Amino acid sequence: MSQSTLKQMFRPTSVVIIGASEESGTPACECMRNLLGGTFLGPVLPVVTQPDSPDTIFGQPVYTAIDTLPITPDLAIVCVDADEVPFYIEELGKRGTQNAILFAPGFSRFDTKEATRKRKRLIELAHKFSVRLLGPNGLGFINPSLGINASLVSSPFSMGKVAFITQSDSLFTSVLDWAVSKSLGFSHVISLGDMLDVGFSEVLDYLHMDMNTRAVLLYLESVTNAREFMSAARALSRLKPVIVVKAGKSHAAEQAVAAHTGMILGADEVYEAAFKRAGMLRMDSIDSVFDTIQALAWAKPLKGNRLAIVANGGAPAFIATDLLLQGGGELAELTDEACQHLDDTLGSGWSYWNPLVIDAKADADMYANAIKPLLRDSSVDGILVLHIPTVGVDSAAIAERVVKTCKRSKKVILTSWLGAGDGDIARNIFFKAKVPSYFTPDSAVRTFLYLVQYRRNQIKLAEAPESRPESKIDVLKSRAIVLQALEDKRQMLTVQESEALLGAYGINCITTRTADSIEDVAAIADEVGYPLAIKVISPDIYRKSQVGGVMLDINNKIEATAAAESIVMNVAQYQPAARINGFAVQRMTRRMRGVELAVAIETDPQFGPVIRFGQGGSLAHLIQDTQTELLPLNMSLAKELVASTHVSKQLVGNDTVAGVDTQAVYELLVSISQLLIDIPEIFELEINPVQADASGAFALDAAIRVAWTEVGGADQLAICPYPAELEEIVDVGNGLTVRLRPIRPEDEHAHWDFVEHLSPQDRRFRFFGNVGELPRSEMVKLTQIDYDREMAFIAQTIPEDGEEPLTVGSARAMISPDNETSEFAVAVRSDWKRKGLGRMLMSHLVDYLRSRNTKQITGEALGDNKNMVELARSLGFVVSKDFNDDTYHFTLDLRGDGEEDAGEN
Numbered sequence: 001m002s003q004s005t006l007k008q009m010f011r012p013t014s015v016v017i018i019g020a021s022e023e024s025g026t027p028a029c030e031c032m033r034n035l036l037g038g039t040f041l042g043p044v045l046p047v048v049t050q051p052d053s054p055d056t057i058f059g060q061p062v063y064t065a066i067d068t069l070p071i072t073p074d075l076a077i078v079c080v081d082a083d084e085v086p087f088y089i090e091e092l093g094k095r096g097t098q099n100a101i102l103f104a105p106g107f108s109r110f111d112t113k114e115a116t117r118k119r120k121r122l123i124e125l126a127h128k129f130s131v132r133l134l135g136p137n138g139l140g141f142i143n144p145s146l147g148i149n150a151s152l153v154s155s156p157f158s159m160g161k162v163a164f165i166t167q168s169d170s171l172f173t174s175v176l177d178w179a180v181s182k183s184l185g186f187s188h189v190i191s192l193g194d195m196l197d198v199g200f201s202e203v204l205d206y207l208h209m210d211m212n213t214r215a216v217l218l219y220l221e222s223v224t225n226a227r228e229f230m231s232a233a234r235a236l237s238r239l240k241p242v243i244v245v246k247a248g249k250s251h252a253a254e255q256a257v258a259a260h261t262g263m264i265l266g267a268d269e270v271y272e273a274a275f276k277r278a279g280m281l282r283m284d285s286i287d288s289v290f291d292t293i294q295a296l297a298w299a300k301p302l303k304g305n306r307l308a309i310v311a312n313g314g315a316p317a318f319i320a321t322d323l324l325l326q327g328g329g330e331l332a333e334l335t336d337e338a339c340q341h342l343d344d345t346l347g348s349g350w351s352y353w354n355p356l357v358i359d360a361k362a363d364a365d366m367y368a369n370a371i372k373p374l375l376r377d378s379s380v381d382g383i384l385v386l387h388i389p390t391v392g393v394d395s396a397a398i399a400e401r402v403v404k405t406c407k408r409s410k411k412v413i414l415t416s417w418l419g420a421g422d423g424d425i426a427r428n429i430f431f432k433a434k435v436p437s438y439f440t441p442d443s444a445v446r447t448f449l450y451l452v453q454y455r456r457n458q459i460k461l462a463e464a465p466e467s468r469p470e471s472k473i474d475v476l477k478s479r480a481i482v483l484q485a486l487e488d489k490r491q492m493l494t495v496q497e498s499e500a501l502l503g504a505y506g507i508n509c510i511t512t513r514t515a516d517s518i519e520d521v522a523a524i525a526d527e528v529g530y531p532l533a534i535k536v537i538s539p540d541i542y543r544k545s546q547v548g549g550v551m552l553d554i555n556n557k558i559e560a561t562a563a564a565e566s567i568v569m570n571v572a573q574y575q576p577a578a579r580i581n582g583f584a585v586q587r588m589t590r591r592m593r594g595v596e597l598a599v600a601i602e603t604d605p606q607f608g609p610v611i612r613f614g615q616g617g618s619l620a621h622l623i624q625d626t627q628t629e630l631l632p633l634n635m636s637l638a639k640e641l642v643a644s645t646h647v648s649k650q651l652v653g654n655d656t657v658a659g660v661d662t663q664a665v666y667e668l669l670v671s672i673s674q675l676l677i678d679i680p681e682i683f684e685l686e687i688n689p690v691q692a693d694a695s696g697a698f699a700l701d702a703a704i705r706v707a708w709t710e711v712g713g714a715d716q717l718a719i720c721p722y723p724a725e726l727e728e729i730v731d732v733g734n735g736l737t738v739r740l741r742p743i744r745p746e747d748e749h750a751h752w753d754f755v756e757h758l759s760p761q762d763r764r765f766r767f768f769g770n771v772g773e774l775p776r777s778e779m780v781k782l783t784q785i786d787y788d789r790e791m792a793f794i795a796q797t798i799p800e801d802g803e804e805p806l807t808v809g810s811a812r813a814m815i816s817p818d819n820e821t822s823e824f825a826v827a828v829r830s831d832w833k834r835k836g837l838g839r840m841l842m843s844h845l846v847d848y849l850r851s852r853n854t855k856q857i858t859g860e861a862l863g864d865n866k867n868m869v870e871l872a873r874s875l876g877f878v879v880s881k882d883f884n885d886d887t888y889h890f891t892l893d894l895r896g897d898g899e900e901d902a903g904e905n
Contacts, residue, residue, distance in 0.1 A: 005132055006198075006206040009099035010143055010188060012074035013042045015150065016066075016097070018088050019079035020046030020057050027103035028079035030152045031140065032058055037154075039147030045069055049080055066091040076100040077140070077150060082118055086125050093129020100126075101150060102135035102196070119196055126197060138193025139172045144186055145212050151191065160185020161214035162293055163207050165200065167192050167221045168247075175219075175286065182290045183431060187212040201228035205817045208236045215293055218244040218280075223271075226607045226718035230278055230630075231788045232817070234719075237279030237461060238781075241296045241454065243289055244280050246271055269628045270604045274718065277630050279461035281454040291436070291443055292450045298434040299412045304381035305452040306332035307445075308374045309355035311386035312362045316418065317355035320384060320441040327449040331355070332380040334373075341373035360390050364401035371402065375409045382412035382451075384444050387426070389419040399426035403433040412451065416444040462780045465636035465745050473671075474504040475678050482681050482706050491705050492539040495584045498702040501679075502687075505671045508698045510691075515583045518564040524585055525560040531588045534563045535701060536571055540578035542703055543686070547574040550701075552588065560585075586700070594693035595650045595660055598626075599669065601676055601685040607718040609676045609683070613669065615647045616689035623647075632721040633673040634745070638666040651692065664697040665690075677714060677721050681706045720787040726848070729798070732836045738808065740844060743792040745784045747807065750796075752779065754807040759830040765865045766827040782812075789815050793844055795837055808832040811841035813849055813857065822849055824859045824890075826868075838871055846875065850894050859890040 015035060021028040035044045036058055046057045048064060055062055063069055066088070076092050078085055078100050085104050092100060126133050134141070140151035144159040155176040164186055166172055172191045179186065187210065190203060200223065207213045216236065223229045236242055246268075275282045283289050307324055309331075311317035321331060331354050334342075342350055346369055351357040358370055367385070374380050385402055387395055395417060406413045415437040417426040423439075430437035438444040481501050485493055493501065499509040513528055514537065515521040525532060536549035544550050548570025551563035564583055571578055596617030604610050607630060614626035627644040629637060642648050642665060651660050668690065676682055684705035691698045714721050727741040743751070755763070755774060764770055785792055792812035796805040811826040824845060828837045849857055859877075861868040863886035873879055877890040 005098050006202060008074045009132060009134065009198075010141060010190070010206065011146060012099070012148070012150075014045065014071055014073040015040075015042060015075045015077060015148075016045040016047055016069060016073040017077045017079060018047045018066075019049050020062070021048075021079075022054075022057055026079070027152055028077075030154070031077055031079070031103065031150065032060075034149035034151060034154055036060075038149045040149075041147070042074075043071070045071075045073060049084070066095050066097075069095070072096045074099065075150065077103060079103045082136075086122055089122065089125050089131050089133075090129055093125075093131045098130055099132050100134070101138075101140050102133055102193075103140070103152065104136060123196060132202075133197035134190075135193035136196060137169075139169050139191035141188060141190040142176075142186070143188055151189075156180055157189065158183075158185035160187060161212065161297060162186055162217060163188040163190070163210070163213045163215070164217045164219075165190045165192065165203055165207075166219040167195070168219050169193075171219050171286075175217075178286055178290060182294070184290055184294065187214075195224055199224055199229075201225060201232040201817075204229075204232035204236045204242075208232070208239060213240065215241040215243070215296055217289060217293060218242065220244055220246045220271075223274075223606050226274070227715075227720070227788065228817075230274060230718045231720075231786050233278035233280060234461065234786060235789065237458070241293070242278075242280040243293060243296075244275055244282050245284070245286065245289060246275075246282065267604060267628075270607050270610050270630070273610065273628045273630050274607055276457055276460065277719065279457045281450060281457060283450065288443075288446060288450065291438060291447045292454075295412070295414065295436040295447050295451060296454070298436055299414070299451070300410050302381060302412050302451045302455045304330075305455075306330045306379060306381045307384055307448055308332045308334070308377070308380045308382070309384045309386065310358065310367070310370050310374070311355060311388070312358055312360050312367075312390065313386070313388040314351075314357050316386050316388060316416075316441045317357055320386065320445050321355055323442060323445040324448070327445070329445070329449055329452060332374075332377070335377050335379050338373040338377040338379075341376075342370065345369035345373075360388070361393055362398075363393065364398045367398050368401050368405045371405050375406065375411060380411065382414065382448055384441070384448065385413070385415045386441055386444075387415075387417045387423075389422055395422040396425045396429060399429040403429060403435055406435065407433075412448070414438070414444045414448060416441045460640070462777070462784065463636055465634035473506065473674065473678075478504045478675070478679055482679055485706055486681065486708060490539065491707055492542075493704045493706065495537060495702075498704045499699075501675075501704065502699055502702060505675050507668055507671055507687075508696055509702070510586050510698055510700050513585045515564075515585055517582070518561060518568070521564045521583050521585060522557045522561045525554075525557050528585050529587045530555045532560060532563075533586045533588050533700070534560065534567065535584040535586075536567050536580060537582045537584055538571070538578045538580050541571070541575060542684070542705070543688075544701070544703075545688075547571055547578070584701075594691050595647065596689035597647065597665065597692055597697075598686070598688040599672060599690055600688070601672065601682065603683045603716075608716045611641070611669065611673060613641050614645045630719055631673050631676055631717050632719065633670050635666055635670060638669040638673075641669065642666065660692050661694055661696050662692075665692050668697045668699075677717070679706075680709050680716050683707055683709070723787055726793075730795075730840060730844075732795075732840050734835065736835055737798060738795040738837070739798055739805065740793055740795055740840075742787065743783055743785065743794050743810070743812075747794065748779055748783045750805070750807045751783050751794075751810075754794075754810065754829055755779075757829045757831060758827060762827065762830050765862055765868065766825065768860075768862065785812075789817065791815070791845070791848055793841055793848075795841060809837040809841050811838075811845045813845055813854075815849075815852075815854060819852065819854050821856045821858060822854050824857055826871075838867075839874070842871065842875055846892065846894070854894055857892045857894060861888045861890070863887055 017028055017032055019028050023029055044060055046060050046062050048062050072095055076097050078088055082104050139153055142149050142151050142157055144157050153173050155173055157176055164175055207216055307329055309317050309320055334354055349359050356370055358366055374383050413435055415430055417423040427437045478501050481497050495512045502509050513524050515524055532554035534551045535544050541547055541549055549567055554560050554563050598614055598616030600612045601609055609631050610628050612626050612628050615623045625646045627641055629641045651662050687699045687702045689700050691700050722744055723742055730740045731737050794807050795809035796807050799805050809828040813822040813824050815822040826838055826842055869888050872890040877892045880889050
């Protein structure tokens with residue numbers, strides 16, 4: 001969606017209400033009252049649909065048709081019956097109004113045939129006439145900065161820097177009321193309703209560019225387009241804090257939400273993984289949300305999880321300490337220098353420990369003397385200042401002194417003044433100074449822990465992943481295996497097919513022999529060797545151990561025959577309809593220090609394939625130890641997934657601790673991730689157990705289910721994976737050959753080297769100014785890109801054995817969310833210029849944008865960058881010059897062959 005369109009929706013200069021009425025209780029009446037009762041300066045134009053309507057409504061002249069309006073309104077509020085809405089959407093589109101809020105009854109959110117038909121017809125018309133729709137079954141929006149209340153809610157509101165976006169009608173009003181009690185204002189309050197058209201992703205993109213919004217709060221029940229949601233959320237989270245509250249964490253709540261919304265919901269743990277992957281902070285209570293948003297808005301960025309506590313009483317400080325440690329925080333260990341300062345200023349009036357308990361009658365000077373050394377102490381990331389009411393002590397004066405002492409500090413400062421009366425006065429002082437303050441130490445510590453979690457999520461979002469060792473993958477062999485099974489009309493791969501498929505991705509498997517009958521089991525037992533594992537082979541059984549289909553520690557032929565017979569009896573008892581096609585016979589490979597793990601791939605209805613990892617083998621059903629992550633994985637994400645499980649305690653360490661090669665486990669997870677990208681027909685996979693020890697990670701048993709799918713490998717994921725298909729070796733000419741490929745997060749180190757080898761002039765041309773060393777935040781933007789919204793091709797040398805490749809050129813395109821336009825930038829390492837690299841990179845970038853149907857590419861260059869002007873002209877760009885800014889502007893229409901040079905204007 002064009003950002004200008006959404007800006008027009010949420011910042012309109014004129015509004016028309018279709019179906020306007022003064023009948024109390026109707027949406028048209030309530031909305032018009034709210035629009036006229038605020039400070040909105042634009043015209044509000046009522047359009048009536050009944051022939052006997054009055055000449056004015058709430059003092060505004062009435063119109064009988066869209067084409068009779070004196071102006072083309074920016075926003076339409078449609079309050080007619082659902083059957084009449086299509087007519088008015090068409091009329092609005094013809095008039096040029098591009099935005100509409102639907103307050104029309106009759107669009108049931110439940111999936112009846114009639115409701116589905118109405119929704120389909122409406123969205124077809126809206127697309128045809130370029131009208132964007134908010135709702136239906138929502139409450140509209142409020143934009144306090146404009147004084148516009150285009151909603152059905154008349155609650156008071158104030159202007160602030162937080163945007164609140166909700167799927168829930170009830171929370172729209174509740175949050176406004178809570179905000180008043182917390183003295184919190186909003187930049188926007190938006191109710192999305194059923195998200196027939198405009199949803200979370202479009203609104204997040206709009207808020208990304210909105211200067212009035214510093215933080216975003218979401219209430220979310222379900223996601224309709226996970227790919228778009230993740231792209232928008234990840235982009236916004238890099239710039240502004242995003243806090244999300246989601247219902248459906250328990251099974252009962254999940255069922256209730258599904259019944260209320262009429263939507264199929266994904267698993268809550270998958271949403272949890274998605275929120276973390278996007279750098280968002282999930283919270284459970286609205287009250288905690290406001291506390292945390294206030295801290296995020298007011299406090300400095302947190303640098304770590306070490307907290308110092310200052311209090312004039314022991315009990316609240318000790319309670320705060322317990323809560324901090326239970327929540328994963330850390331008490332700061334004060335440096336000797338800080339302790340010496342405290343001794344010098346406080347003497348014996350402190351506890352010689354953190355938490356710092358000072359005298360109950362401590363005055364403002366004593367508090368200041370306790371805090372100052374902590375502000376200078378590098379071991380302290382945040383300070384919590386507590387005060388318990390004491391007779392004869394001026395708590396307001398202490399609050400004033402705390403504000404003054406901490407005014408210029410770059411540390412996170414939180415306060416808690418217990419009690420009412422003086423406590424209320426102190427909290428008001430802190431509020432005016434924008435220092436977060438809380439009624440209880442519990443709330444203050446909880447907020448600090450949320451800040452810690454938010455910091456972790458942001459680090460995860462910006463972390464450069466470790467490079468994975470190059471591995472040979474046989475995609476053609478793997479696809480042939482899967483396609484053969486589908487041609488045979490089989491969903492379950494055979495044991496041998498599963499082993500071959502995993503082996504093609506470098507995953508070690510234990511060799512399996514198959515037996516068609518119990519007699520065959522006995523015949524091959526001696527050949528395989530003891531001890532044996534025998535497992536049932538059945539297209540109907542996915543988890544063999546759950547039906548008694550696995551027998552272990554078999555030491556001779558007699559035991560082998562008995563084990564096969566027991567498997568047949570167990571299957572007959574637990575799953576009598578299952579077909580038994582034979583038995584898998586394996587030599588057991590238990591090792592003294594090995595660990596049994598489990599890896600599974602499942603397809604979530606919202607987010608597509610996800611990977612689950614945890615305890616495997618016989619303990620898997622006894623120990624609930626499974627964690628979930630979205631695909632694709634890289635080495636860093638794989639390491640983090642493993643670390644989040646309890647079984648990781650047996651794996652943690654360097655390469656081989658506790659007899660386990662942890663690197664092999666990480667590589668196995670990344671290989672499975674790539675397997676799902678390359679072979680989208682796989683929709684279920686389970687390897688249980690994976691035997692991990694000092695010699696590597698081995699798949700002992702694998703079940704893989706496949707099915708025809710119309711979704712491509714990359715398209716099925718909620719996060720676009722690395723587009724390996726765009727890699728190629730390019731002959732630039734003059735004997736120069738380079739590897740051209742999209743940039744990866746792992747390229748951060750090489751890209752630092754690339755930027756450092758740009759001359760001062762080339763660096764000025766590329767970054768539009770004289771810049772020294774780039775901050776890492778900027779390098780993260782350059783190397784960690786969303787391939788759905790951006791593309792950066794890099795040219796690398798093809799080195800001799802043992803050498804590292806050099807990045808010698810880069811061309812990137814920043815693509816608008818609606819794929820309408822793209823801005824380009826190009827740079828070539830200064831000592832590699834005049835070799836044709838710039839033209840080659842730009843040509844590939846233009847071809848790529850054409851292939852994804854981007855309509856236009858634009859760019860800029862400084863006025864003295866003549867080489868860029870020459871290159872742009874040679875590629876067909878329209879070139880113009882702005883003499884006021886001394887910059888060139890380039891435009892290329894990608895739907896045609898370009899246009900003639902427009903000259904310098």
